[in-house]
Amino acid sequence: MSMTFSGQVALVTGAAAGIGRATALAFAEQGLKVVVADLDSEGGEGTVELIRAAGGDAVFVRCNVTKETEVRQLMEQAVSTYGRVDYAFNNAGIEIEKGRLAEGSEAEFDAIMGVNVKGVWLCMKYQLPLMLVQGGGAIVNTASVAGLGAAPKMSIYSASKHAVIGLTKSAAIEYAKKKIRVNAVCPAVIDTDMYRRAYEADPKKAEYVAVMHPVGRVGTVEEIASAVLYLCSDGAAFTTGHALAVDGGVTAI
């Protein structure tokens, strides 16, 4: 990957595993200092170890993105450690639904909306003023192809990811003249723990999911990391308010 970055520090939420870990590693490979944030301390420290083993610089901050105090402290700790945050990848998310809309529970609704929507909103609430003071920055939020269209038996998740795109576009317009770009990445099915929990128990379902992608396979975490880094890079200077599908052709059907 050959990209240029004017900034020096990246922050990634949900960085203990999956897409977040791969993106934290990719930022570090580009020479950026990385703030690794997650609820999962063991996984988060594991990501930091991987970055340091490869010669990079990273710090782990435990943070539940649904708690305003913790998000505020995350940003304070990032600044006290590295002095600034140039790129933020708000990626922590959950998917726990098991049935159709009418089978969902209030607890599921609150949990999914809490992490996927409130979490992204809280992170941006504390990142935008910091980037404003710094004179610029770039934010990428993790939505999903489920934020661009229907997702049967994942209706709350789909609603949460549509909301992420709404937050992304609105913030992009609000800060467009302030040199802060805000974009979203919309993965289709990516091979992570979240995917394995949902599909691996049933090989038939896994095969169906692979074939559902025009390219004939699910995506890799590195393929999403690559898109996130592009959206943060200097090469994407004219791109803001965009929801980028990285989906093996799913949304082209």
Ligand SMILES: NC(=O)c1ccc[n+]([C@@H]2O[C@H](COP(=O)([O-])OP(=O)(O)OC[C@H]3O[C@@H](n4cnc5c(N)ncnc54)[C@H](O)[C@@H]3O)[C@@H](O)[C@H]2O)c1
């Ligand atoms: N895997 C897929 O197929 C896929 C497809 C589209 C979108 N996404 C989205 O990508 C993002 C990452 O998913 P993944 O597949 O890497 O999942 P994952 O389960 O492997 O990783 C998610 C990470 O988020 C963390 N997290 C969960 N709740 C949190 C909270 N309240 N505060 C802080 N951290 C929290 C988890 O501890 C975990 O480390 C999510 O937003 C997900 O909705 C995933």
